[in-house]
Amino acid sequence: MKKRLAIIGNGMACGRLLDELFRRNAGLAFEVTVFGEESHGCYNRILLGRILTGGTAEEITTKPRGWYADRGVTFHSNTTVARLDPPTRTLFTTDGTAIPYDVAVIATGSAPFIPPLDNLTKPDGCPKEGAFVFRTVDDCQRIRAYARPASSAVVLGGGLLGLEAAKALSDLGIHVTIVHMPDWLMNLQVDRLGGEFVRKAVEKLGIFVRTGVAATGFIGTDKVEGVVLKTGEILPADLVVMAAGVRPRVAVAEASHIPVKRGIVVNDLLATASPGVFALGECAEHNGIVYGIVPPIWEQCEVLADVLTGANPTARYRGSKLYTKLKVAGVDVASMGAIEPKQDTDEVLQVLEERRGIYRKLIVRDGKLVGAILVGEGDTAAALARWFDRGDSLPANRLDLLCSGELSPASSDPEICNCHHVCQSTIVAAIETGHTTLPSLSSATQAGTGCGSCRGQLANLILKTAKSVA
Numbered sequence: 001m002k003k004r005l006a007i008i009g010n011g012m013a014c015g016r017l018l019d020e021l022f023r024r025n026a027g028l029a030f031e032v033t034v035f036g037e038e039s040h041g042c043y044n045r046i047l048l049g050r051i052l053t054g055g056t057a058e059e060i061t062t063k064p065r066g067w068y069a070d071r072g073v074t075f076h077s078n079t080t081v082a083r084l085d086p087p088t089r090t091l092f093t094t095d096g097t098a099i100p101y102d103v104a105v106i107a108t109g110s111a112p113f114i115p116p117l118d119n120l121t122k123p124d125g126c127p128k129e130g131a132f133v134f135r136t137v138d139d140c141q142r143i144r145a146y147a148r149p150a151s152s153a154v155v156l157g158g159g160l161l162g163l164e165a166a167k168a169l170s171d172l173g174i175h176v177t178i179v180h181m182p183d184w185l186m187n188l189q190v191d192r193l194g195g196e197f198v199r200k201a202v203e204k205l206g207i208f209v210r211t212g213v214a215a216t217g218f219i220g221t222d223k224v225e226g227v228v229l230k231t232g233e234i235l236p237a238d239l240v241v242m243a244a245g246v247r248p249r250v251a252v253a254e255a256s257h258i259p260v261k262r263g264i265v266v267n268d269l270l271a272t273a274s275p276g277v278f279a280l281g282e283c284a285e286h287n288g289i290v291y292g293i294v295p296p297i298w299e300q301c302e303v304l305a306d307v308l309t310g311a312n313p314t315a316r317y318r319g320s321k322l323y324t325k326l327k328v329a330g331v332d333v334a335s336m337g338a339i340e341p342k343q344d345t346d347e348v349l350q351v352l353e354e355r356r357g358i359y360r361k362l363i364v365r366d367g368k369l370v371g372a373i374l375v376g377e378g379d380t381a382a383a384l385a386r387w388f389d390r391g392d393s394l395p396a397n398r399l400d401l402l403c404s405g406e407l408s409p410a411s412s413d414p415e416i417c418n419c420h421h422v423c424q425s426t427i428v429a430a431i432e433t434g435h436t437t438l439p440s441l442s443s444a445t446q447a448g449t450g451c452g453s454c455r456g457q458l459a460n461l462i463l464k465t466a467k468s469v470a
């Protein structure tokens with residue numbers, strides 16, 4: 001008899017887990033039910049900026065309703081799970097419905113962090129009109145409906161999400177100011193100098209940037225009219241997007257008496273302390289770490305699918321090496337490992353090309369790459385990531401290599417799409433069999449459907465390969 005597998009949360013981790021499960025024929029062993037609080041099928045959250053600029057939910061949807069039906073997956077949208085009762089293996093939704101399960105996976109992701117701000121809410125306790133967060137399709141549709149051309153916006157937060165929101169609003173012709181409390185933009189991914197390069201690129205888009213200053217509150221009675229800074233200054237604003245970080249959504253685990261620290265605590269099997277209950281994605285904490293980008297989550301999905309289906313019962317998640325490659329507000333940013341030297345003997349190599357807006361930094365320890373930052377170019381990121389990942393000794397002439405961009409450790413088949421681990425040879429083979437447009441190439445290989453930062457490289461490969469075939 002089939003086991004009942006309940007997945008709570010229909011976000012990016014759920015979508016990827018479903019792919020990995022069905023790749024391992026999970027339909028034979030499980031009756032799968034997905035509970036999603038949002039009304040949509042699974043979508044690529046990374047591409048939310050497109051909704052802000054007028055795109056539709058369908059454009060970024062990776063699993064329309066038919067996808068679930070075709071595979072016999074029961075999909076409950078607009079359904080919030082309140083708690084599990086692990087002893088009886090029963091799941092309760094917020095409307096009180098009780099549903100039995102054999103195995104449950106909690107994949108509830110994160111919620112936007114709302115900083116403590118004076119005057120954030122109306123007298124009735126609801127957020128003021130014009131104050132938004134940036135996490136879901138619905139959030140973006142609300143912002144889009146509210147935003148008027150020639151109006152002004154303040155984005156609180158100059159990290160990945162803040163920059164994405166700022167770029168999209170600026171593309172709508174809105175006057176945008178980013179307010180970021182740390183001293184430089186993207187301070188989690190890049191050092192101060194890298195942050196300056198990001199800032200210049202963002203300012204070139206016409207976006208204003210204020211760093212090293214906190215917002216303390218809003219002005220306006222029923223709707224937002226401006227943001228008050230700690231300096232006492234007021235930035236007039238018709239709308240404010242709060243993108244100052246996220247917090248793991250752990251309410252289901254807490255209500256089910258499943259141990260939580262910052263996230264839901266899981267072991268190397270992605271199992272919680274409660275038998276039959278697993279967790280993964282941004283809500284899970286493994287070895288003290290809660291991951292906030294997709295590459296580690298993809299690794300978790302592979303392991304959990306192996307464990308649940310028995311395809312590889314020895315599969316274990318040992319943690320991920322932090323490697324981020326993003327296209328933020330149109331700027332390529334890659335960051336891996338340390339962003340500053342930590343030991344006296346660490347060597348630092350930096351190459352700045354001010355005019356081209358390119359910044360490269362390597363941190364080398366005992367001849368090995370322990371950290372790297374790239375701003376303004378993404379082509380060498382994959383090769384650097386391999387040096388970083390394998391811990392191979394770097395060649396003596398590494399500065400020459402860094403400058404010429406030929407860093408690949410003898411790889412004749414570089415990985416182009418790091419989100420889906422698709423190598424150049426697979427992409428070229430697909431182009432040669434007729435997938436000569438980006439959408440067709442992406443659907444054949446999955447390349448470019450993650451963070452999208454490799455789409456430029458894919459377009460180049462299409463041009464090159466199509467020419468050489470002709």
Ligand SMILES: Cc1cc2nc3c(=O)[nH]c(=O)nc-3n(C[C@H](O)[C@H](O)[C@H](O)COP(=O)(O)OP(=O)(O)OC[C@H]3O[C@@H](n4cnc5c(N)ncnc54)[C@H](O)[C@@H]3O)c2cc1C
Nearest residue numbers: 009011012013037045046080081108109281282292293294
């Ligand atoms: C604008 C934006 C840009 C991003 N850009 C990048 C990028 O370039 N690169 C990158 O690697 N990452 C990026 N990220 C981060 C990436 O989107 C997340 O790491 C990823 O979505 C996490 O997947 P998840 O499934 O854990 O959480 P989510 O995708 O947030 O999914 C969780 C789902 O669970 C649902 N849920 C929560 N509680 C319940 C409940 N009780 N019952 C039912 N459903 C529930 C939520 O509604 C949500 O749909 C970006 C994120 C945003 C918002």
